[in-house]
Amino acid sequence: MKRADIAALVQDDRVHRDLYLSPELFALEQQHFFANTWNYLGHASQVPAAGDYLAVEIAGRPLLMVRQGDGAIRVLYNRCAHKGTQLVSDACGNAGKFFRCPYHAWTYKLDGSPLAIPLKSGYEGTRLKQCESGQGMTALKHVAVYRDFVFVKIGDAGPDFDSYFGEALRSIDNLVDRSPVGRLRIEGGVLRNIVHCNWKMYLENINDTVHPMSTHESATAAANALWQGRPADAPKPMAMEQILPFGAGYDFFDRMGGRIYPNGHSVLGVNFSIHSGYAALPDYEAAMREAHGAERAAEILQRSPQNALCFPSLAVKGSPQAIRVIRPLAADRTLIEAWSFRAEGAPDILFERSMTYNRLVFSPMSVVAHDDVHLFESIQQGLRADGNHWVSLHRDFDAQELGQDTQTVNGTNELLMRNQFRAWAQFMDLTLQD
Template identity: 75%
Template sequence: MRRAAIAALVEDERVHRDLYLSESLFALEQKHFFANTWNYVGHASQVSNAGDYISLDIAGRPLVMVRHDDGSVRVLYNRCAHKGTPLVTERSGNTGRFFRCPYHAWTYRLDGSLRAVPLASGYDGTGFDPAAAGQGMQAPGGVAMHGDFVFAKINPGGPDFASYFGEALASIDNLVDRSPVGRLRIEGAPLRTLIRCNWKTYLENINDTVHPLSTHESATTAAGNVWQGRAADAPKPMAIEQILPFGAGHDFFDRMGGRVLPNGHSVLGTAFSIHSGYTALPEYEQAMREAHGAARATEILQHSPQNALCYPSLALKGSPQAIRVIRPLAADRTVVEAWSFRVEGAPDLLFERSVTYNRLAFSPMSVVAHDDMHLFQGIQKSLRAEGNEWVSLHRGFRAGELATPTLDVNGTNEMLMRNQFRAWVKFMTLDMDA
């Protein structure tokens, strides 16, 4: 498929259904789009000790993130130089001082260089050079860290890390700055869900504020019934505090505001969000003031977006301290992982909030996500209906918006979604012939 054919699938305020349905387009996304974008790998706290690793796929390529014995974090292809065997097969573990291939036991140092080959004399006179770059575990085109957040880009070309994310990195900073000592730690395994939908349906929903009132009506009505008749200032159980705001009116979501950033990134809830009303924690706030100064502490704590998106693989919540990682597997299969952070120097309650929120809103057993998933899986089927090949993104569209890479809009404006598709075209076609 050529550049023009790809671009024709995305119009200013609507996109063609092939973006969600076509397996051949998904194969092109793996080759171009996901290889040209910076994708989230993991958090350095997941590999605290030398030899600790996690394994994952980005753009269909197998990667391993490992802690080197010099303390650095490395990202390498999970592929033996001999015949292509994966060097690790677990999602996480400790490989010791080196990787050992399970097939013929070639070993690799933690920086990926080849360490030893059994029966090495068999290679004498063959031209095989163990020092040659190709004999080690290779690194992807780009690896970058923002604090402890690790990202990779498969292709060596394209934008560098800082210009790709730009202002979007401030959302990561806000999450980190919520620790009075500036440190976060991933704790526990993620809540992992396989959804039979296209990854773009999921990403659009991250910026969709018109749906909660209808889609999540059953959960908010149930929470409302449980809480009915209590005094407005009665202390709420954590689950009630977290679920009730999903039922706030359309006006609430409209006023929360959104910020559109270049390259598909965004911040939803620039003014306030469903997380803004959580119970105050005076001791924690005092610790924050001592660490950051009063003005800066207030600024950090008041900024609690609904969702900040580091397109296309990472969605963050400053409060509660949680991230979602989006891992597309096929045109109709997407894995979403919800991870919780422990905020160092902060009370346990913050971690409890993060875990409770992820359970309530993002687990397959949640009272929120199952409603979304039911609809997403339905969309995957219903888009095949004839008579309309397009998905509408018209809400709030103004012709002039195309000229402005960074823009503040109202919270229900679908520009935050249109912005994703503009970036999709850009990174799909970046390395394609015209």
């Protein structure tokens, strides 16, 4: 598939179904798109001690995030330089002072440099030292640690980290600064869900404010029935506080507003969101004012976007302090991870709010995610129907939006999705051949 073929799949107001269905296109994404973009790998709090590692696969490449003896973080390919065996098979753990291959016992320092090999005399006079195999484990060249969020770029093409994310990094700032001391820790495990759909469907849904009223109608109707008749000022249980806004109506979601940034990034809920009505915590708010000053504390706490997307792999919720990680596995298979953060120096109720929200909304069998997963998989099958090979992104399209990198629009505007696909075409094009 050539550049002209790719360009034809993404039009100003619609995209071709092959973006979701084609295994050939997915293979090209693994080779080009994900190599040219910055992808979230993990959080520094997941590797707190020297020798701690986190094993993650990005774009089909097995990677290791490793805490070094000096406290730095290094990212290596999880591959023995000898025969290619993966050095660790667990998702996380501690390697001690070195990595040891389970196949032939070649060993490597934590930075990937070679340490020892059995039968060393057998390599004397050979070309091993001049070969890549003699250099040790391969380290990624493009690694960025931003406020303990670790991102990688596999290839050499594409912009540097700061140029790629730009103002989109403010969503991470908002999340981290909810800690009075400016530090987060991942806690409470992870909710993982493999959805039999293309990864782009999930990214679209992150910016889709029109579906909750129909997709989640039964969940919000049940919650409303339970809460019916209570006084308007009655304190809500946390689960009610989080689920009831899903049924707020089209006008609410339209007025919340959205903003796009270059390279596919976006913020949904620039004015307010379903998270804006959480109960006040006076002692915590006082601690935030003391830590950040009154103006900055108000800015942090009052800004509660629905979703902030660091395209293409990370969705951030400043409140309730949760992230989702999108890990594509195949054209029709996507792994979704939902993680909770504990904000150091903040009351436990914030962490409880994060855990409750993830279980209520992102658990595979929750009353919300179950609806979404059913429809994602239905779309994946429905797109195989003949007669219409296109997916509509026409809502609120305006030709004047073309060429504008940053725009603020109404919250139901599909520009937030169109922006994603334009970035997809841009980064696919960087290394494709004519």
